[in-house]
Amino acid sequence: MxxxxxxxxxxxxxxxxxxxxxxxxxxxxxxxxxxxxxxxxxxxxxxxxxxxxxxxxxxxxxxxxxxxxxxxxxxxxxxxxxxxxxxxxxxxxxxxxxxxxxxxxxxxxxxxxxxxxxxxxxxxxxxxxxxxxxxxxxxxxxxxxxxxxxxxxxxxxxxxxxxxxxxxxxxxxxxxxxxxxxxxxxxxxxxxxxxxxxxxxxxxxxxxxxxxxxxxxxxxxxxxxxxxxxxxxxxxxxxxxxxxxxxxxxxxxxxxxAFRELAKAEMIKDYLISIIPEEFRTICIETANINISFVVGNKRSNRIFINEKYKARFKVLVNNSLKDSFKVIIDDKEIKHIKFEQMYFELAKIYDLL
The missing domain is CATH 3.20.20.70 (Aldolase class I)
Known part of the structure; x- marks a missing residue:
């Protein structure tokens, strides 16, 4: 409620x-x-x-x-x-x-x-x-x-x-x-x-x-x-x-x-950087519609970052069964399916907070 x-x-x-x-x-x-x-x-x-x-x-x-x-x-x-x-x-x-x-x-x-x-x-x-x-x-x-x-x-x-x-x-x-x-x-x-x-x-x-x-x-x-x-x-x-x-x-x-959304988008970007290869053609993030805004980033900041740094295409696939998680698909191959809760623990290591 x-x-x-x-x-x-x-x-x-x-x-x-x-x-x-x-x-x-x-x-x-x-x-x-x-x-x-x-x-x-x-x-x-x-x-x-x-x-x-x-x-x-x-x-x-x-x-x-x-x-x-x-x-x-x-x-x-x-x-x-x-x-x-x-x-x-x-x-x-x-x-x-x-x-x-x-x-x-x-x-x-x-x-x-x-x-x-x-x-x-x-x-x-x-x-x-x-x-x-x-x-x-x-x-x-x-x-x-x-x-x-x-x-x-x-x-x-x-x-x-x-x-x-x-x-x-x-x-x-x-x-x-x-x-x-x-x-x-x-x-x-x-x-x-x-x-x-x-x-x-x-x-x-x-x-x-x-x-x-x-x-x-x-x-x-x-x-x-x-x-x-x-x-x-x-x-x-x-x-x-x-x-x-x-x-x-x-x-x-x-x-x-949209201060909170900016921070959440940065988390997604940081996590993606830690798992994606140096070279690829396409990245697709599959998740529920409620998560799309911070996956894409404020004013499409994450999409632009991927486009410019990796010269790759950034796509989003809506799957409303994935409210608490997301999938990362690189060149049509799924490389990760992770819950947001687990992502936070991975980010704690990346940020040297543990």
Whole structure:
């Protein structure tokens, strides 16, 4: 059964720090404060469009557990009302690692919260300091353990390309996340948003964002690491406003509306390079229709790569029985039939991640 998420944004309310990359109003597209009544209207309108799916109310945008406790309870009691009526299954919120303690978790438990996401961003101390996060990495381990001990589902969020970051530090963060054992993660490339400290540093020449190529190269490795360790990757790339998608509020950085698809296409290309011969006339990939977009690549990037590097023809054959796998046929001879799950383990070796 599919899940429908009803997002309720509480932009920057309660957050004790102004991180260098953050402008929650720009990111969420909201400039007004949320209220219990506004939240009720959002939920009611969303429920009118939902039929026979699991429903989740999700509080995004700010550090929820740092909001005034009275306001927290106003929003949480609303969500619990719908949960008690059987209209909502899960209640989710996001917050900072240093805004978690037993008292806060007792409150969340009382109101039926089931999922807590921590905006960790990095496990490297230099990156945390340069990004003005306001906490050390130790608090991430402590708050994550406490959340799991209370029986909540834990999600962790990381960002690529913050000040002082590198490919090695991103991979280190992913490996530390895996040790913590979240149920899922989100991967966000760092974008330079208007009216942030990062914009000031970028314009002063003291900060350089990752390029799209650099960010994709790192992201594909992170996705492989998480997948082979049974950590779900539920989001890759910023879930942003129309202005950010159109580049209006983005000063610089690896912004792309199909960021996840770019990374998956790169994985397919890397795997094919590892198994195909140096010379051939035709390569055919047989798989289900749902996989075609990243097999061919964004704007046919994989097809173009094969055409130009190997001077060979690239074909795709739709076979909807192959939803979890694909076949590689070279010059009319099948050389490989592999499940995507197994491909990730092969890529982990290729990327030297094991």
């Amino acid at each position: 599919n899940k429908k998420i009803i997002p309720i944004f509480v932009p920057h309310q309660g957050c004790p720090h102004d991180c260098i990359f953050c402008n929650q109003t720009r990111i969420t597209g909201l400039s007004t404060d949320m209220t219990g009544q506004k939240a009720r209207i959002i939920v009611e309108e969303a429920l009118k469009t939902i039929d026979d799916v699991m429903v989740e109310i999700a509080f995004f945008g700010g550090s929820f557990t740092a909001i005034d406790p009275v306001f927290q309870e106003d929003l949480l009691s609303l969500a619990k009302e719908y949960k008690d009526r059987g209209l909502v299954r899960d209640i989710r919120l996001s917050t900072r690692p240093d805004c978690i303690d037993a008292e806060k978790l007792d409150r969340l438990k009382k109101y039926g919260v089931t999922i807590i996401e921590l905006g960790v961003q990095s496990m490297d101390e230099e990156v945390l300091e340069k990004s003005i996060r306001g906490h050390k990495k130790d608090v991430v381990y402590e708050s994550s353990k406490l959340i799991k001990d209370y029986g909540f589902t834990l999600g962790l969020q990381m960002m690529l390309g913050l000040p002082g970051d590198s490919k090695e530090k991103c991979i280190y963060t992913a490996k530390e996340f895996i040790k913590i054992g979240p149920s899922f993660v989100r991967i966000y490339p760092t974008l330079v948003i208007r009216e942030t400290g990062l914009e000031i540093e970028y314009k002063a020449g003291t900060y350089k964002p990752f390029s799209i190529k650099e960010a994709i190269d790192i992201t594909k490795k992170l996705m492989v690491l998480y997948w082979i360790n049974n950590v779900g990757v539920i989001r890759v790339g910023l879930q942003a406003t129309e202005d950010i998608q159109n580049g209006v509020d983005v000063i610089a950085g690896p912004n792309h509306p």
